Amino acid sequence: MKSMASYCVMGVVVALSLGAEPALANGPGGCKLDPVHGRIKHVVYLQFDNVHLRRDNPNVPSDLEQIPNLLNFIENNGTMMMNHHTPLISHTAVDIVTSLTGVYGEKFGFGVGNSFGYFFGGGIQFASSFTYWTDKLKDGTYEMIDQSGNNAPAPWVPFTRAGCDVGAFSIANIEFENITSDITNVFGSGSPEATEASTNPTKAIADFEGIIIHCAQGSALCAKGAPDLLPQEPGGYTGFNALYGNANVAPAINHGSLCVNDLNGNPIADGHGNCGFPGFDPRPAQSLAYVATMLEAGVPVVYFYIEDAHDNDPGLSGIPSSVEETFGPGEAGFVTQLQAFNKAFGEFFARLEKDGITKDNTLFIFCADENDHFVGGPPSPADCDGVTTPCTYTKKGEIDADLSPVFNTEFGNTTSFEVHSDDAPTFYIAGNPGPTNVVTRTLERQAAQLVGFDPVVGPSGANNLITQALADPAEETLLHMVSFEPNRTPNFTLFANPDYFLSASGKTTPTCTPTTGADRYESCFVEEGGFAWNHGDFQNEITHTWLGMLGPGVNAQGEVSVFTDHTDTRPTILELVGLKDDYVHDGRVITEALDPESLPPALSESPLTISLLGQAYKQIYATRGELGAKTLTGISTTALASNSPGDATYLALEAEIENLTAQRNAIAGPMIDMLEKAEFQNVPINEADALILIGRADGLLASIP
Numbered sequence: 080m081k082s083m084a085s086y087c088v089m090g091v092v093v094a095l096s097l098g099a100e101p102a103l104a105n106g107p108g109g110c111k112l113d114p115v116h117g118r119i120k121h122v123v124y125l126q127f128d129n130v131h132l133r134r135d136n137p138n139v140p141s142d143l144e145q146i147p148n149l150l151n152f153i154e155n156n157g158t159m160m161m162n163h164h165t166p167l168i169s170h171t172a173v174d175i176v177t178s179l180t181g182v183y184g185e186k187f188g189f190g191v192g193n194s195f196g197y198f199f200g201g202g203i204q205f206a207s208s209f210t211y212w213t214d215k216l217k218d219g220t221y222e223m224i225d226q227s228g229n230n231a232p233a234p235w236v237p238f239t240r241a242g243c244d245v246g247a248f249s250i251a252n253i254e255f256e257n258i259t260s261d262i263t264n265v266f267g268s269g270s271p272e273a274t275e276a277s278t279n280p281t282k283a284i285a286d287f288e289g290i291i292i293h294c295a296q297g298s299a300l301c302a303k304g305a306p307d308l309l310p311q312e313p314g315g316y317t318g319f320n321a322l323y324g325n326a327n328v329a330p331a332i333n334h335g336s337l338c339v340n341d342l343n344g345n346p347i348a349d350g351h352g353n354c355g356f357p358g359f360d361p362r363p364a365q366s367l368a369y370v371a372t373m374l375e376a377g378v379p380v381v382y383f384y385i386e387d388a389h390d391n392d393p394g395l396s397g398i399p400s401s402v403e404e405t406f407g408p409g410e411a412g413f414v415t416q417l418q419a420f421n422k423a424f425g426e427f428f429a430r431l432e433k434d435g436i437t438k439d440n441t442l443f444i445f446c447a448d449e450n451d452h453f454v455g456g457p458p459s460p461a462d463c464d465g466v467t468t469p470c471t472y473t474k475k476g477e478i479d480a481d482l483s484p485v486f487n488t489e490f491g492n493t494t495s496f497e498v499h500s501d502d503a504p505t506f507y508i509a510g511n512p513g514p515t516n517v518v519t520r521t522l523e524r525q526a527a528q529l530v531g532f533d534p535v536v537g538p539s540g541a542n543n544l545i546t547q548a549l550a551d552p553a554e555e556t557l558l559h560m561v562s563f564e565p566n567r568t569p570n571f572t573l574f575a576n577p578d579y580f581l582s583a584s585g586k587t588t589p590t591c592t593p594t595t596g597a598d599r600y601e602s603c604f605v606e607e608g609g610f611a612w613n614h615g616d617f618q619n620e621i622t623h624t625w626l627g628m629l630g631p632g633v634n635a636q637g638e639v640s641v642f643t644d645h646t647d648t649r650p651t652i653l654e655l656v657g658l659k660d661d662y663v664h665d666g667r668v669i670t671e672a673l674d675p676e677s678l679p680p681a682l683s684e685s686p687l688t689i690s691l692l693g694q695a696y697k698q699i700y701a702t703r704g705e706l707g708a709k710t711l712t713g714i715s716t717t718a719l720a721s722n723s724p725g726d727a728t729y730l731a732l733e734a735e736i737e738n739l740t741a742q743r744n745a746i747a748g749p750m751i752d753m754l755e756k757a758e759f760q761n762v763p764i765n766e767a768d769a770l771i772l773i774g775r776a777d778g779l780l781a782s783i784p
Contacts, residue, residue, distance in 0.1 A: 118440060121441040136408040139464055149424040166184060174448035192503075285353035333376075374431070445626070449621055450623055478578050484591055549716045550715050555569065591603035630655075654668045655677065659759045
């Protein structure tokens with residue numbers, strides 16, 4: 080362990096040595112977490128980038144198995160939700176914001192990926208899904224938009240209203256994601272911050288991106304903060320400030336210094352020597368130290384993010400990026416990086432314990448945004464375990480293809496379209512033709528027949544079908560991907576074989592060159608060795624992730640197999656800390672993971688019925704529930720691929736999807752109303768009505784082959 084002084088929190092050294100809990104920097108009335116039981120004093124929320132609980136190679140310990148300081152902390156003290164899932168499309172921005180809000184993308188403006196397209200000005204625009212909460216698009220609409228057309232409710236609001244400061248480090252959209260629109264949106268185009276961004280952008284990134292404290296009213300930390308403006312927040316939100324960026328946060332939590340040290344005693348800085356934000360792929364020693372410093376300064380609620388461990392970080396692996404850009408399971412650099420993760424978590428938990436921040440007074444939430452698919456051949460040697468015998472890979476890397484020349488080569492189709500580049504690309508067709516338009520239907524039918532070449536699987540990669548599922552607006556609506564703004568709705572989505580990463584340049588020439596003697600167009604499909612872990616698709620290996628919880632009110636029961644998804648995280652946190660949102664969640668409180676004594680009587684007195692109701696609800700409403708899985712891979716894909724006279728098959732199946740969506744909503748609406756009232760208003764459920772709803776949900780699922 081490093082010495083106390085290396086933590087750069089000089090003012091609390093005595094408190095640390097005594098094991099005392101630091102005073103909380105709250106509003107004058109104090110931070111009111113867990114008002115009924117008074118046990119939870121802090122919330123520590125970590126979302127990983129693609130750190131895996133399950134093994135990608137049966138012989139190689141999983142990521143978390145190689146981070147035992149974290150895995151054991153969760154499983155020995157809390158609950159590990161083993162059957163946890165992402166929304167669709169399973170992508171970092173969508174996954175994180177879904178977890179933060181408890182609702183699917185249809186209710187915060189995008190359900191596509193890390194960027195999304197929208198029709199505007201006679202063309203197709205693309206916007207990053209990573210943006211500050213109140214930013215607007217070129218068409219004047221809020222990027223984060225709810226189903227009424229207003230700016231979506233912000234996730235820090237219940238905490239700050241309760242007198243609790245909320246800190247964030249590298250999480251999505253609750254801090255600045257860029258130094259252009261984010262800065263001008265908050266500070267104005269002529270502000271000193273905007274001037275710095277235009278004259279010294281490198282320094283501005285370190286100063287303002289990725290770090291924030293949203294402050295309670297009257298917070299001592301935020302005496303020099305700037306207004307935290309949410310002009311359309313339900314119930315109003317005035318008189319609140321925020322500290323934007325390291326330039327404002329670090330002096331407040333670090334005794335005036337801009338340089339917060341990482342767990343190894345090194346200043347947290349960018350690659351140019353500027354103390355501040357290190358970038359949106361922070362190392363564990365950086366993220367963990369920064370939020371520890373926030374906690375030690377009295378910030379009771381912290382959200383943060385840590386980089387993946389499978390892409391090469393030369394500072395951790397010791398391998399230059401020019402030699403290796405990404406690792407397969409069990410490769411030496413991968414194992415070395417996971418050892419650094421494990422060391423950092425050991426130091427983090429020891430540091431917090433000395434601060435008096437423990438499982439007895441802190442709610443800890445750990446999750447991975449999604450579970451990437453490894454694109455690679457078999458390892459060598461075949462029985463390598465990575466730990467004692469390193470693995471190597473001859474074939475490793477996603478298969479890149481430009482869909483524009485592929486469609487032209489295989490079908491002679493030169494329709495102008497753009498996509499969100501992904502292994503599940505969303506299509507935006509020039510002119511935005513409707514679902515039944517011949518241009519749309521032709522592209523969809525041809526998409527179902529696309530043939531690729533996958534060199535990772537060797538000779539069998541010839542005549543390899545690219546598409547595994549298709550969805551147009553009817554199915555996208557069922558999957559909660561369609562927002563309030565119709566101009567953001569993709570014409571259709573192609574869910575591909577997860578080995579592929581698909582883009583569209585708009586250049587239909589030159590066409591792909593067929594390989595002599597083979598019915599394939601190998602020249603259009605290139606193995607890209609710099610990236611070998613694909614996400615964004617629908618397959619279970621990608622959408623099946625994990626959620627770990629521990630602290631007051633959470634049962635110490637280890638692994639639990641109940642189906643959950645990212646929407647359930649938010650209501651579960653709020654239930655435990657005794658707070659409420661001003662909207663209805665798409666998720667439900669995970670009562671199976673909680674101590675009945677921590678629950679209101681409306682939940683604790685009918686535990687079995689509540690559990691059955693919640694699980695039935697998830698199977699018909701969650702994007703990766705049984706209904707979503709059946710309709711996407713069955714009805715929707717069949718409909719879009721069909722070519723019957725008059726398009727009768729397509730029209731009939733589309734009508735079936737719309738009917739199923741209406742039936743689902745008619746059942747799920749009363750279910751979530753009943754659950755939310757029990758969870759947040761302590762209104763007992765009517766068990767007879769609940770059982771009827773469960774029966775209707777089961778019947779709906781049984782009606783689909």
